[in-house]
Amino acid sequence: MNSTLTAVMMAGLALGPALPAWASGHSQNGYQAPAADTITREGYTLVFINRQPDFDTTTRQRMIDVFFTVYPKEANRFNTHTAQKVVFTIDPDYDGVAETGNDKVRYNPKWLKAHPEDIDVVTHEAMHIVQAYTHPVPGWLTEGIADYVRYVYGVNNQKGNWRLPDLKPGQNYTNAYRITARFLVWVEKNHSGTVDRLDKAAREGKYTSQIWTTLTGKTVDELWKDYSQNPQLELTYR
Numbered sequence: 001m002n003s004t005l006t007a008v009m010m011a012g013l014a015l016g017p018a019l020p021a022w023a024s025g026h027s028q029n030g031y032q033a034p035a036a037d038t039i040t041r042e043g044y045t046l047v048f049i050n051r052q053p054d055f056d057t058t059t060r061q062r063m064i065d066v067f068f069t070v071y072p073k074e075a076n077r078f079n080t081h082t083a084q085k086v087v088f089t090i091d092p093d094y095d096g097v098a099e100t101g102n103d104k105v106r107y108n109p110k111w112l113k114a115h116p117e118d119i120d121v122v123t124h125e126a127m128h129i130v131q132a133y134t135h136p137v138p139g140w141l142t143e144g145i146a147d148y149v150r151y152v153y154g155v156n157n158q159k160g161n162w163r164l165p166d167l168k169p170g171q172n173y174t175n176a177y178r179i180t181a182r183f184l185v186w187v188e189k190n191h192s193g194t195v196d197r198l199d200k201a202a203r204e205g206k207y208t209s210q211i212w213t214t215l216t217g218k219t220v221d222e223l224w225k226d227y228s229q230n231p232q233l234e235l236t237y238r
């Protein structure tokens with residue numbers, strides 16, 4: 001990250017609502033999204049830092065609205081002690097889709113421009129903040145739960161053409177993301193509350209593979225075998 005720019009941005013943030021003219025949202029070229037903005041709703045604060053000058057203002061507003069729609073729901077269900085202040089940065093230097101750490105999410109503006117309807121990437125990343133796992137947890141479970149939550153609480157999955165894929169031979173619960181998420185939907189259908197308890201155990205450093213048996217009476221491999229033999233689910237998307 002460019003250290004001069006960082007210093008300027010921090011100065012802008014420190015000034016709070018009285019942002020300098022360069023960050024006011026207006027430029028000689030017309031309207032631009034503000035470089036930094038702090039929004040608080042119902043006890044949660046989102047600091048939105050935009051480092052892409054021509055970042056679409058509609059996408060920006062939708063990201064903010066999705067955050068304040070889904071984050072309180074994720075928090076209420078999984079972790080009411082989750083961070084009250086979250087930072088989003090639109091970062092042109094970041095090549096992935098999005099990544100989360102220390103209550104901060106970086107987003108790739110090029111990717112968002114190419115996939116403007118895939119706005120529930122916010123729902124997925126916000127769940128990583130709620131997860132707040134500080135102990136070792138299998139990556140497939142962390143990402144599977146985040147996509148399970150995107151399925152349950154996402155607001156635009158239908159338009160974003162985001163689906164949980166039908167089970168195919170050769171898949172396994174360790175494939176992570178949507179494949180694991182679909183399995184977790186099935187697990188919830190048969191053993192309600194399991195995802196909540198897995199998430200809680202993971203946050204408390206109590207996750208082991210044994211917990212599946214404790215919670216459901218079956219190992220995760222046995223559950224996957226049952227799922228593979230009867231994978232039908234009625235899935236609905238918003």
Ligand SMILES: [Zn+2]
Binds near residue numbers: 124128143146
């Ligand atoms: Zn993720």
